[in-house]
Amino acid sequence: MRNFRLIGTVAHRLALLVYIAVALFPLYWLLKIAVTPDKLLYTEGVRLWPSHITWSHFRFVIENSDFPIFFRNSVIVSGSTAVVVTALSSLSGYALSRFSFRFKFWLVGLMLVTQMFPLVMLVAPIFKLLSPLGLTNSLTGLVIVYTAFNLPFATFLMQSFFDGIPKDLEEAAMIDGASQFTAFREIILPLTLPGIAATLGFVFTAAWSELLFALMLISGNDAATFPVGLLGFVSKFAVDFGQMMAAGVLALIPACIFFLLIQRYLVQGLTAGAVKG
């Protein structure tokens, strides 16, 4: 019986180790190639760690390429999208959580539908609609599109955070002399701060990853976001693996930071947008 248990425990830990290894291996490889000197790339083949390492790829990418611009563009787009979406979704999420109104059913229905249909089918019409407005090839255009795409999910997420705050608190505040909006601002919002941070993180991560619309809407380097820039670089300089992977590592950094930020709220986030990634 005891042996049986021990074997079970060992198997459990081993299985987890396999999962960890599989989860981390691609990222590890990314980092490994990024620090492998070019000349060792072909001679050393499939070694788990190069005989010596170099930071020159990173230096090149940061100093001599357009990646800093891409990075900045992506930060601007993802950051603005996250802020705008969080602000708007905290209002609409509050409405869903606290009011019952006739339009509510349709609002929820509308947002559920937007989560179900293939967004890729909007690529063409959105391009056609934005281009006469001068919003193609512009970061503002991307922010508008990303904001709309993320609002339904963020609204459901914020709603779930508001639902977790007892209604008594606002009622107490209103009796204490606050209007509904003051109660929202001074009592409910401060208590939702962790939820707001999580929403910021989810939306930032989503906007940071978006590829197809950025590819379609952006053509020059000036307004290219990181994915667009990286893909352009890959198709142009298909052999500079070290530099590509160094750029890849850079793209990974913000994603990892925000992952740490929202890790506690993964469950809530994934259930709020049960269909979203």
Next chain:
Amino acid sequence: MASIDIAGITKNFGNIEVLHGIDLDIEDGEFIVLVGPSGCGKSTLLRMIAGLEEVSSGDITIAGRRVNDLAPRDRDIAMVFQSYALYPHMNVAGNMSYSLRLRRTAKDRIAQAVSGAAGKLGLEPLLDRRPKALSGGQRQRVAMGRAIVRQPKAFLFDEPLSNLDARLREQMRAEIKRLHAELGATSIYVTHDQIEAMTLADRIVAMQGGVVQQVGTPLDLYDRPANLFVAGFIGSPGMNFLPGRYDAAPGPAVILADGARIALPLDPGLAPGAEVTLGIRPEHVALGESGGMEAGVDLIEPTGLGIILHLSLQGVGLKAFTADRGVLNSGPSIRVSLPSAHLHLFDSAGNRVALR
């Protein structure tokens, strides 16, 4: 401080009417307790007075001013919630002063008001703590402090003590009573607890199914319940009910199902043969006297304070309460009688028929 008049209030949630025309005049400084079974609309009525629920029809007047369409903040009332609803991100002082800060009261007056209220409730050492770091009783006190700090026209309480254990509840009950004596503020208090209702109330309002059944002093309701509902609801263990028929000759009496004849102290003026219900409180059932009727002893529950006996009187259950421990040794049956001075009589509609 103010009087509160409630006239013909109804409340609908969608198509369902949950309050059916409530009338209630509450005098300045009065302590009113609302009691009634779960779901009878006590909280709804309280929340309508507070302005948290819309009034479907009827009028609510506070200090002579119709408030139906006033927001809660403009009604100048305070409310203590069952959950306390303390603001988790403010410390005790912050919780207590929030209403004053919203009204842009001067800093020194806020400090004065907070320390005054804290003094009354023994909260001085806790002013810097967050609600999370308080015990249940302390939270309850803060909720009270938040209400009294701004000296509102009226206090509303929705089962404020129901989350406390029995001993703390007793202690806070006394404290509320003392505060009310001190502040003299008009108060409306919702509770399930009999003792709270009896000890705190100037007048009790007994409700059932969205209708007020009786309004009166605690002893009024105890001694002269207006109908079967109030008679059964007030008092613990509850009143015994014995169905029977009225008989006028030879003297006014009730004939129980098995034929036993219980004499009434006076003629209630009912038609002979009318169906009636006889009521008697357990503590008024006389035990072990010679005469009377033979009743089987089903169960004996000693409570320390006294003893509750579950009897069966010719097939009808009857509870008796006595402080006499002698009954512990009684055999399988005991003699009981129902003294006519303590009888209650209800007609076939369940309404009280005066016997005194």
Next chain:
Amino acid sequence: MTLAARPIEARPLMRRLAIAWEPYLYSAPTVILIVTVMLVPLVVGISYAFRDIQLLNPFSGGYVGLAHFRELWQDQAFFEALRNTVWWTGASVALQFFFGLILALLLNVPFAGRGLVQALVFLPWAVPSFLAGLNWAWLFNPVVGPLPHWLFALGILSSPENILSDPNLAMWGPIAANVWWGIPFFAITMLAAMQAIPADLYEAAAIDGAGPLQRFGSITLPFLAPTIAITVLLRTVWIANFADLIVVMTGGGPADRTQILASYIFTQAFKRLDFGYASAVSLVLLVLLLIYSLLIVALRQTVLNRS
């Protein structure tokens, strides 16, 4: 100390209006954005399906009726994409679900360091999809990646080639990337559902003499079933629409062998700038997804009616 009553007059009508309007004010910006940026283009896009819209052709724009759909009927690539979509979606969802469920079961056991382990195994979820695609494309590249060599050493490949350029194997590349990337999603969802199962149920079952497997079968699975059903169904739709990995890793090639409908739509719009045709394919995809959803709903009804 008395507080001066605030000089606010009762304005029933205004207050009623304000109360009635408040939720609309709060949700207005969201609704406006969703309608203008998603709903309007959706409708416009559907109209494109019946028009000749080519970005590079200034004379295009006229209505062509069902011409696109006739063309579609003849389009081998379209049917290939349809087949690939089913294959891609089925394999991805099945593998993600299988490995995700196992991971959730492993994580549902308390052990020291569980928080850290969770953070590590869930990390792929946070990797941007384009980077996941590139990363796996590189892993499959015999020049910089180890996978071809390992697969060769294991005898799975006859030579250390890039499977992404082998028409018969290429689809496995994006599927592998997708499984790696999507396991955390299923694991997180399942784990949350498992942790919502009351622990005393297991204790009661253990006292009644149920072994670990019986407990899994009689408690865990029935409790998870609704979550599993919903997650799998929604995820199926999502993955069918998920073109990023394919666009990044293979661009639909070689010879359209990895093209799925979503990536086909994107290629038509982005590479050939034929918005009309892209919209026609979109419409077909939309209808197929709608049929799928209705089938699911109908299935659910029959199952519910039977039990």
